[in-house]
Amino acid sequence: MSESQSIAVHEQFDDLAQQRESAHLGMWLFLGTELMFFGGVFLGFTVYRVTYSRAFMEAARHLDLVMGSINTYILLTSSFLYSLAISTFRARRRGPTLVLLGLAMLLGIIFLGIKGFEYHKDWRHGLMPGPAFTYHGPDHDHVLLFFVLYFIATGLHALHLLIGVFATLVLIALVVRSWFIKDREVAIEVFGLYWHFVDFIWIFIFPLFYLLGGP
Amino acid sequence: MTENARPASLLTFVCLAALLGVTILLSRLPLGPWRVVVVLLLAAGQGLLVILNFMRVRLNSPLIWVAAGASFLWLGILFTLALSDYLSRAATW
Structure with missing residues (x-):
C-alpha cells in the first residue's frame, strides 16, 4: 500500500484532521459511558462508606497496601510508556514503538498477576464473598458488603485491563505489519485513550478501597 | 506537539509518581476526617494530570474538551443529587 493511498480521507470527512477528531470523539463518547458505569460503582461504594463508615474502615485494613501501591505505580508507568x-x-520509529508498547502491555500483565495473587491471599484469609467468607469479627454483614464491592470494582477494572492487553497485542501486530501507514496514528492514539482511562479508574479505586481505612 | 510530547510526558509521570507517594504517606497519618478530603483531592489531581496530559485533552480541540467534560458533568450530577440525599439523612450522623 503506498503512502498516498494510506493517508486517504474517508469520503464522509472533509480532511484528515476532521477524520482524526471524529475517531477521538467516538472514543471519548464510549469512555463517557464507561465513566457512568464505574461512576455507579463508586457512588454505591461512597454511600455505603458513609453509612457503614466503621465497618468499611475495619474491612479496608485487611487489604494489602503494599501490593496495591506497587500495582498503582505499575499502571502509572505503563500509561507513561504508552504515551x-x-x-x-x-516520529515513525518502529523499533522503539514496539518496545514501548510491549513494555506497557507487560506491565499490564504484571498488574493482573499481582491482582490475582492478592485475590488468592484474600481467599486464603477467608475474605472472598461466598462460601469461603469466614470473617467473624464485628460488623460481619457490612464487612462482607465492603468485600463484595471491592471484588466487583477491582474485578471489572481487571477485565477492562485484560481487554486493553489484548487490544495492545492487536496494535503491536498492526505496527509490525503496517507501521508506515500514516492514518494508523489515529488507531494508536485511540487505543491509548482507552489504556489511560483504565489507569484513570484505578487512580480512584486505589485510594477509595485501600487508603481510606486509615493507619 | 510531537517534539514537546516526550518531556511533557516525563514531567507528568514524575508528578504522578510524587503525588501518589504523598497520597500514600498522608493516608497513614492520623488526620481524622481530613484524611478522606486530602486523599481524594490528591487522587483527583492525579486523575486530572492523566486526562489533560496523557490523554492529551489539553492539546485537543474544543469539541473533545466538551465531550470529555460532559461525562464528568453527568457524573457530578449523579453524585451531587445522590449524596445530597444520603448525607442529609439524620441517621448517618
Missing part, C-alpha cells in the same frame, strides 16, 4: 509509544510512532 511515549505514541510519540515514537508519530
Whole structure:
C-alpha cells in the first residue's frame, strides 16, 4: 500500500484532521459511558462508606497496601510508556514503538498477576464473598458488603485491563505489519485513550478501597 | 506537539509518581476526617494530570474538551443529587 493511498480521507470527512477528531470523539463518547458505569460503582461504594463508615474502615485494613501501591505505580508507568509509544510512532520509529508498547502491555500483565495473587491471599484469609467468607469479627454483614464491592470494582477494572492487553497485542501486530501507514496514528492514539482511562479508574479505586481505612 | 510530547510526558509521570507517594504517606497519618478530603483531592489531581496530559485533552480541540467534560458533568450530577440525599439523612450522623 503506498503512502498516498494510506493517508486517504474517508469520503464522509472533509480532511484528515476532521477524520482524526471524529475517531477521538467516538472514543471519548464510549469512555463517557464507561465513566457512568464505574461512576455507579463508586457512588454505591461512597454511600455505603458513609453509612457503614466503621465497618468499611475495619474491612479496608485487611487489604494489602503494599501490593496495591506497587500495582498503582505499575499502571502509572505503563500509561507513561504508552504515551511515549505514541510519540515514537508519530516520529515513525518502529523499533522503539514496539518496545514501548510491549513494555506497557507487560506491565499490564504484571498488574493482573499481582491482582490475582492478592485475590488468592484474600481467599486464603477467608475474605472472598461466598462460601469461603469466614470473617467473624464485628460488623460481619457490612464487612462482607465492603468485600463484595471491592471484588466487583477491582474485578471489572481487571477485565477492562485484560481487554486493553489484548487490544495492545492487536496494535503491536498492526505496527509490525503496517507501521508506515500514516492514518494508523489515529488507531494508536485511540487505543491509548482507552489504556489511560483504565489507569484513570484505578487512580480512584486505589485510594477509595485501600487508603481510606486509615493507619 | 510531537517534539514537546516526550518531556511533557516525563514531567507528568514524575508528578504522578510524587503525588501518589504523598497520597500514600498522608493516608497513614492520623488526620481524622481530613484524611478522606486530602486523599481524594490528591487522587483527583492525579486523575486530572492523566486526562489533560496523557490523554492529551489539553492539546485537543474544543469539541473533545466538551465531550470529555460532559461525562464528568453527568457524573457530578449523579453524585451531587445522590449524596445530597444520603448525607442529609439524620441517621448517618
